[in-house]
Amino acid sequence: MSTANLLERRRVVSALLAGRKETIVVGGLGASTYDIAAAGDHDRNFYSWGAMGGAVMIGLGVALAQPKLPVVVITGDGEMLMGMGSLATVGLQQPANFTVIVLDNEVYGETGGQASHTAGTVDLVGVARACGIADARTLSTMAEIESFTAAMQDISSGPRFASIKIDSANLERVLASRDGSFIVTRIRGALGYGPI
Amino acid sequence: MHARTDATSETLAETTPSWPDDIFAILQRFDVRQVPYVPDAGHSQLIERVLGASAMRAVPLTTEEEGVALLAGAWAGGQRGVLLMQSSGVGNCVNMLSLTQIFRFPFLTLVTMRGEWGEFNPWQVPMGSTTAGVFELSGIKVLRASHPSEVREVVEAAAGQVYNACTPTAVLLSQRLIGAKVFTK
Numbered sequence: 001m002s003t004a005n006l007l008e009r010r011r012v013v014s015a016l017l018a019g020r021k022e023t024i025v026v027g028g029l030g031a032s033t034y035d036i037a038a039a040g041d042h043d044r045n046f047y048s049w050g051a052m053g054g055a056v057m058i059g060l061g062v063a064l065a066q067p068k069l070p071v072v073v074i075t076g077d078g079e080m081l082m083g084m085g086s087l088a089t090v091g092l093q094q095p096a097n098f099t100v101i102v103l104d105n106e107v108y109g110e111t112g113g114q115a116s117h118t119a120g121t122v123d124l125v126g127v128a129r130a131c132g133i134a135d136a137r138t139l140s141t142m143a144e145i146e147s148f149t150a151a152m153q154d155i156s157s158g159p160r161f162a163s164i165k166i167d168s169a170n171l172e173r174v175l176a177s178r179d180g181s182f183i184v185t186r187i188r189g190a191l192g193y194g195p196i
Numbered sequence: 197m198h199a200r201t202d203a204t205s206e207t208l209a210e211t212t213p214s215w216p217d218d219i220f221a222i223l224q225r226f227d228v229r230q231v232p233y234v235p236d237a238g239h240s241q242l243i244e245r246v247l248g249a250s251a252m253r254a255v256p257l258t259t260e261e262e263g264v265a266l267l268a269g270a271w272a273g274g275q276r277g278v279l280l281m282q283s284s285g286v287g288n289c290v291n292m293l294s295l296t297q298i299f300r301f302p303f304l305t306l307v308t309m310r311g312e313w314g315e316f317n318p319w320q321v322p323m324g325s326t327t328a329g330v331f332e333l334s335g336i337k338v339l340r341a342s343h344p345s346e347v348r349e350v351v352e353a354a355a356g357q358v359y360n361a362c363t364p365t366a367v368l369l370s371q372r373l374i375g376a377k378v379f380t381k
Contacts, residue, residue: 026269046272051295054265061269061277064230064253085258086265092256180298184272193274196302196362 006167007142009103013074014039015145016101021070021153024062024187027176028055028075030110032103036074037176043190047176047183053082056100060090063098066191070097070153077104077118084127090159091132097155100128105168113168128161135160215347215373216241219306222348223252223278226355228304230255230270230277232263238308238374239280260285261292264303271301276359279305283327283368284320293334296364303336303364304354314376324371331366342370 013035017025026046027033033047046062048055059073080102090098106119118124128136139145139162148162177183185195219242223231231246232255233239246254257263263279270277281289286307296303310317311324328338337357341350350367357363 024273046269050298051265051292054261054268054292054295057262057265058269058272060255061230061266061271061275062273063269064255065270065273065275083262083265086262088258089255089262093253180295181300184268184299184301187272188274191274196360 006165007140007145008169009035009105009166010038010171011142012103012145012164012166015142016072016074016149016152019149019153020044023070023072023152024059024066026055026059026062026071026073026075028052028073028079030076030079031171031173032074032076032079033176034171034174035103038174041176043186045176045183046187047178049178052079053086055079056083056086056090059100060086060093060095060098062187063095064093067095067097068155070099070155071095072099072101072152074101074103076109077102077106077116077124078108080124081117081122087128087131087133087161091128094132094159096158098159099152100133100159100161102161102163103166104163105166107168109168109170113170125161125163133159133161137162139164212241213344215341215344217245218348219351220245220249222351222355224249226359227276228278228355229253229275230266231280232257232266232277233280234260234263234282234285236280236282236308237377238282238369239306242280242306260288261290263305264289264292264295267303268295268299268301271299276302277304279303281305281307283307283309283311284323286327286330286366287323290330290334293331293336297335300362302358302362304358305336305366306351306369307366308369308374309371310377311371313371315371316376316379328368335364337363337365338368339365340368340370342372344373347373 063071267277311320
């Protein structure tokens with residue numbers, strides 16, 4: 001499904017990361033990682049190529065370790081659905097520096113466009129709110145995304161959750177690094193931690 | 197109910213065991229900061245200590261695989277952690293355990309065993325029987341402690357190779373050590 005009034009994912013992610021400053025960004029398995037790479041490689045980018053359902057928990061681990069830095073997870077609806085329990089875990093921890101953003105195209109784009117649960121009955125914003133993430137919202141316009149981008153920098157008012165309905169068109173892949181040791185060592189280095 | 201305090205059988209220790217405190221002291225010494233867990237009766241004393249420690253963050257999980265991912269993130273952010281779970285939770289972790297090979301981060305898990313020593317509940321036996329094999333197939337070293345007197349040195353060895361050598365390790369805390377859970381009507 002490609003609907004004219006839905007937002008274009010690369011434009012959305014570029015806007016989300018334009019003013020990122022010291023933010024650590026965790027991508028979920030699939031197109032969201034390509035979107036983050038397309039917005040520009042960065043030594044604070046955590047790319048995922050597997051471990052489906054783990055993006056929010058990876059982000060939570062970083063957020064608890066670095067409470068003074070904004071930490072943002074950008075993932076897709078399918079990846080979020082597989083780790084839905086992690087929203088309950090985030091709700092319990094209430095990390096104030098943490099933001100979860102779901103790029104919701106209502107399909108599994110990597111595997112042929114099969115419908116996800118969000119195309120049917122599931123409301124992820126409602127799930128997040130019910131898990132105790134009080135600041136849970138849908139973003140529908142670029143203006144809303146730009147003001148949310150500023151809010152993401154506030155490390156005292158999270159956790160927050162946003163769902164952005166995006167166009168389901170498959171875009172050309174922008175391949176981020178697949179080397180986990182490189183990715184994690186680079187982030188640690190950016191934060192001042194050396195190898196063992 | 198899993199609370200061992202509900203049981204009054206002689207299979208349980210007469211007094212509070214000291215090995216959970218030994219484990220806690222080791223975790224403190226190795227500067228472990230994030231402690232994700234799914235509760236288990238055998239871990240109850242250690243979980244209480246963690247909840248009372250200002251330098252440690254206890255993170256209750258909805259499923260054990262969350263803890264594997266959390267510890268990968270913790271390491272990226274500069275902190276060490278340990279995952280506490282029961283043997284039945286190990287099966288929930290399988291795909292997420294790939295992170296230990298992908299990121300080569302210091303992964304330590306302490307697993308209380310069920311289904312191997314005087315078990316009452318047959319549903320615990322299949323996963324309890326494959327716990328060590330699942331870890332080994334996933335590239336995780338397996339150490340085991342079966343007696344109170346050896347817990348300290350086994351956990352210390354595990355923590356040493358995890359945090360000094362980034363060698364992912366699981367310590368199985370035998371059901372013999374913890375005591376078979378007693379089911380009463």
